[in-house]
Amino acid sequence: MSEPTGAARRRGPFQVGDQVQLTDPKGRHYTFTLEAGKSFHTHKGAFPHDELIGAPEGSVVRTTGNVAYLALRPLLPDYVLSMPRGAAVVYPKDAGQILAMADIFPGARVVEAGVGSGSLSSFVLRAIGDQGMLHSYERRADFAEIATQNVERYFGGPHPAWQLTVGDLQDNLSDTDVDRVILDMLAPWECLDAVSKALVPGGILCAYVATTTQLARTVEAIREHGTFNEPSAWETMVRTWHVEGLAVRPDHRMIGHTGFLLTSRRLADGVEPPLRRRRPAKGAYGEDYASANREQASAQSGKADESGGEGTEPPATDV
Numbered sequence: 001m002s003e004p005t006g007a008a009r010r011r012g013p014f015q016v017g018d019q020v021q022l023t024d025p026k027g028r029h030y031t032f033t034l035e036a037g038k039s040f041h042t043h044k045g046a047f048p049h050d051e052l053i054g055a056p057e058g059s060v061v062r063t064t065g066n067v068a069y070l071a072l073r074p075l076l077p078d079y080v081l082s083m084p085r086g087a088a089v090v091y092p093k094d095a096g097q098i099l100a101m102a103d104i105f106p107g108a109r110v111v112e113a114g115v116g117s118g119s120l121s122s123f124v125l126r127a128i129g130d131q132g133m134l135h136s137y138e139r140r141a142d143f144a145e146i147a148t149q150n151v152e153r154y155f156g157g158p159h160p161a162w163q164l165t166v167g168d169l170q171d172n173l174s175d176t177d178v179d180r181v182i183l184d185m186l187a188p189w190e191c192l193d194a195v196s197k198a199l200v201p202g203g204i205l206c207a208y209v210a211t212t213t214q215l216a217r218t219v220e221a222i223r224e225h226g227t228f229n230e231p232s233a234w235e236t237m238v239r240t241w242h243v244e245g246l247a248v249r250p251d252h253r254m255i256g257h258t259g260f261l262l263t264s265r266r267l268a269d270g271v272e273p274p275l276r277r278r279r280p281a282k283g284a285y286g287e288d289y290a291s292a293n294r295e296q297a298s299a300q301s302g303k304a305d306e307s308g309g310e311g312t313e314p315p316a317t318d319v
Contacts, residue, residue, distance in 0.1 A: 005130050006155035010073065014052045014059075017156070021074035024067065031074055031082045042067075076126065079154055080119040086146035089119035090184065091258050093238045094208065099127050101263055102180050102206040109177065111198060112136040113169040113191060114184035118147030124182070125151065125159050132161045137169040170194045184208040189221035196227045199266040206263045215260045222264050229273055231264035 009018060014034055022030040022040070032040055038049045045065030052061060052071055059071050074082070077092035090098075098120065104110065104127045115121055115138040124134050138144040144166050152158055165172055169183075170191045178198040183191060188207040195205055205228065209215050215233055222231045239254040267273060 005157075005159050005161075006126070009156050011057075013054050013056055014071070014073075016053060019074050019079065019153075020052060021072050021078055022061075022069040023072070024069055029074075029078065029082070030069075031078070076122060076154070080117075080122060080150075083117065083119075083150045083153070084146060085117045086140070086143040087114075087116035089117050090123075090208065091119075091255065092123075093236050093255060094258055094261065095120055095123040097236055097261055098182060098206055098208070099123060101261065102182065102204050104128060104180060107131045108179045109133045109175070110135070110180045110182065111169070111173065111175055111178050111195075112182045112184070113188075114138065115147045115164065116143060116184065118150040120182065120184065121147060121162065122151055122154050125155070125162055128161055130160050133163070134161055135163045135165065135175055137165050137167060137172060139166070139168055141166050173198055178203060180204050180206065182206045182208070186214070188214075189218050192221055192225045192228075196225065196266065201266055201268040203266045204263055205266065206261065208259050208261055210259050212260075215262065219262060222262075223273075223276075226273060227267055228264040229267060230276060231262045233260055233262040235260050 009015075014020065016034050016036050018034045020032055020034055022032075024030070024042075024044075030040075030042070034049050034053055036050060036053060039046045040049060042063060044067040045063030047061050047063050047069075052059065055071070057072055060068050061071055062068050077095075080089050080092065080095075083089075098104070104124055106127070106129045108128045109132065110124055110128060112121060112124065112134060113136075115136040121134065121136055125132075128134060136147075138147065144164055148164060151162065169185075170193070173191075173194045175198050177200050179200060180203060181195045181199060183195070183205070184207075185191075188209065199205065205222070207218050209218060219231050219233060222228050235257060237254060237256050240251045242249050242251050
């Protein structure tokens with residue numbers, strides 16, 4: 001049985017072509033690719049790559065300036081933050097939330113719109129494995145080229161589960177029986193028809209947006225579409241801590257807002273989503289929303305009267 005794609009590059013002694021991450025005494029990272037006969041140079045001296053080739057991961061090398069560097073393979077979160085960029089990368093904290101909250105599983109069939117620099121694609125490909133399918137769509141050819149180079153550099157070559165299409169998702173999506181769809185784009189609400197047709201019942205739509213206006217419009221569009229359940233929206237912030245003896249305190253810097261995430265699940269065909277019971281604050285919706293909801297509430301109240309059911313409460317409205 002062959003190893004999963006990229007697994008051989010994640011263990012064992014360092015080999016030519018491996019990515020190496022050096023950590024200096026101040027905790028700063030330097031990443032480079034091992035090449036026979038070459039040297040790594042810093043302002044603190046240099047050392048030959050050959051000194052690491054064949055050495056176990058976790059070795060310490062010293063430069064000609066007698067400065068010690070710890071040598072390890074970069075973790076995927078380290079790699080995506082240091083790799084060449086076309087578009088901004090999806091930060092590891094958000095990628096981790098997407099993998100967990102969108103329930104990306106081995107063998108999953110996933111569609112991604114907005115490949116950017118290939119950060120999220122790398123996380124998803126490692127999660128679904130060689131037996132899964134990731135079909136990514138990217139409008140810009142230059143971003144697609146950078147993403148391809150970054151993904152192939154990490155996995156050591158093309159990944160068998162990845163297909164990349166240059167073009168708009170809503171114009172080119174032909175995949176069916178898709179388990180998960182991830183939208184990292186400016187206007188995800190424009191793709192809901194195409195996404196709804198592609199997703200299996202129970203499949204998950206996950207959108208990643210940067211602003212509150214994008215978040216609001218996406219959530220409302222999902223509610224109005226009628227083929228998804230009530231979406232959930234959130235953001236994550238990461239704060240590291242300084243721990244040294246009795247000096248235990250939060251660090252002065254943190255990874256704050258990068259974007260909003262929301263998820264929603266595809267309903268079975270022909271099923272209407274249950275009416276929301278939560279009452280929003282007065283003024284949360286304009287007159288268009290108020291009129292539509294009054295008509296909906298009146299129609300449902302009339303149906304309840306015709307049925308003659310005792311103790312049936314009229315549905316809650318949004319106004």
